[in-house]
Amino acid sequence: MSLALYGHPFSSYTQKVLIALYENATPFEFRCLGPDTPQHAAEWLRRWPLGKFPLLVDGERSVVETTIIIEYLQLAHPGPVRLLPADSMAALDVRFLDRFFDLHVMQWVQHAVNGALTGDPVKREDGLALAAKKLDLAYAWLEKQLAGRTWAAGEAFTLADCAAAPALFYADWTQRIPETCPVLRAYHARLLARPSFARAVNEAREFRPLFPLGAPDRD
The missing domain is CATH 3.40.30.10 (Glutaredoxin)
Structure with a gap:
């Protein structure tokens, strides 16, 4: 292999x-x-x-x-699912969303996690507070961006969704996606139901006690 x-x-x-x-x-x-x-x-x-x-x-x-x-x-190693569109402008949109989920969602989860890993209660709370603020901003933007779409960039599952699935999974643990973002919550649910991500989630389930902010009993 x-x-x-x-x-x-x-x-x-x-x-x-x-x-x-x-x-x-x-x-x-x-x-x-x-x-x-x-x-x-x-x-x-x-x-x-x-x-x-x-x-x-x-x-x-x-x-x-x-x-x-x-x-x-x-x-x-191409397969039947093309994760980056052939059209250059469409591919640019996918790449942007990929960077958004890495830099404006997952990065703030990591910020909160790093604060918790210090063992300092003040740094933990400060890290979580800033992460919550930044994630709420990202959620609000995504709520509008995803309207009318099945997946992040449209009707096709792409690189952007590969980034979004784990980023939103851990972000929702860190700062719950609010009910005021029904479009984003529905997208998050579709990601959780996608067989490729469901498999990744199940394979990681035994490690949940390692999450320093405390893993919720859901998903």
């Missing part, structure tokens, strides 16, 4: 790539990184000394950064 993915099932960015792989039933070997699998760490760090995951290995080629990994998969 030529493709190998280094990552962790509970990692939002690992899930982003897993969704793309599952969408196209792309064969690959998952090499979980963690205390129970030390055999994978040396090769992972040899290939990517910056120590970030996920990392995709295709033969001798290493590919990092989730958006680039998914675009690479479409180029080198």
Whole structure:
């Protein structure tokens, strides 16, 4: 098997790539990184000394950064689900939304998580308060942006939805998507029901106690 993915099932960015792989039933070997699998760490760090995951290995080629990994998969291992449109302007819209979910949703979840990981109650509350404010802004924008759409960029499931699914999943744990955003809540529900993401969620279920803000008993 030529493709190998280094990552962790509970990692939002690992899930982003897993969704793309599952969408196209792309064969690959998952090499979980963690205390129970030390055999994978040396090769992972040899290939990517910056120590970030996920990392995709295709033969001798290493590919990092989730958006680039998914675009690479479409180029080198295409499947029936095209995650980036052929039309250049449509692809630009998808790329923008991909960046929105990474930078304006998931980044603020990580900000809150980092505050909690300090163990300092003040930093925890400050981090959560700022994240809540920023996420509410993102939710309000998305509520308008997604109106009339099935998926983030329209009727087709794309790279943007691969980014949106884990970002909104953990964002909703951090700052609940309010009832005043019914369009966004419905989109979130469609993502949870998508088989590729449902599989990723179930594979990560055992790790929920690791969420430092406390994982809700739902989803």
